[in-house]
């Protein structure tokens with residue numbers, strides 16, 4: 001069986017059974033190959049803007065004989081995509097690229113959108129909220145010594161606070177997640193040092209400090 005990284009495995013776990021998946025920025029295609037091979041999903045689309053990753057994915061899909069269930073498409077984001085998917089994965093990219101893909105797409109309220117950003121998560125959470133997306137679940141793990149956050153979103157309006165932006169609307173209630181509590185304390189200590197020189201992170205520092213003190 002295909003062995004995914006801890007990060008991709010968690011995204012795999014969050015794909016609903018029997019979903020039709022579009023993996024935007026599929027690169028190697030391993031996530032959807034595993035999802036189809038295990039029977040978790042019956043149909044998947046792998047989208048990528050670049051020829052190199054797509055030909056890599058094509059070779060992998062052909063190697064496993066999955067051409068009838070996985071379609072690979074060269075395209076920029078989702079703006080030209082019209083297949084009947086209900087689950088979208090956008091992972092392993094920076095927050096601005098992820099947002100540029102999301103803002104050009106149109107989603108149904110029943111769609112599930114799995115997002116894993118390599119950068120600026122508070123900004124992305126805020127932008128999602130301000131544009132009608134709701135974070136219904138969020139997972140935190142450490143993979144290869146790096147913090148990894150995976151957002152599970154739907155497209156529907158909701159309210160938004162600074163705690164949601166900096167801590168996460170779901171993770172703020174995950175009191176038993178010791179790895180995340182430890183991460184928040186170490187991030188707060190780090191911000192405490194650099195906030196002396198960088199005004200722009202004072203807001204995040206204050207939110208984290210208040211959150212930690214009231215826990």
Ligand SMILES: C[S@@+](CC[C@H](N)C(=O)[O-])C[C@H]1O[C@@H](n2cnc3c(N)ncnc32)[C@H](O)[C@@H]1O
Nearest residue numbers: 024025026027048049050053075076077091092
């Ligand atoms: C670092 S890889 C991540 C691969 C995989 N999603 C993962 O999480 O392991 C990013 C991939 O996204 C693709 N990509 C970047 N911008 C894109 C866009 N606007 N539309 C589609 N694919 C894009 C890149 O070509 C690359 O293959």
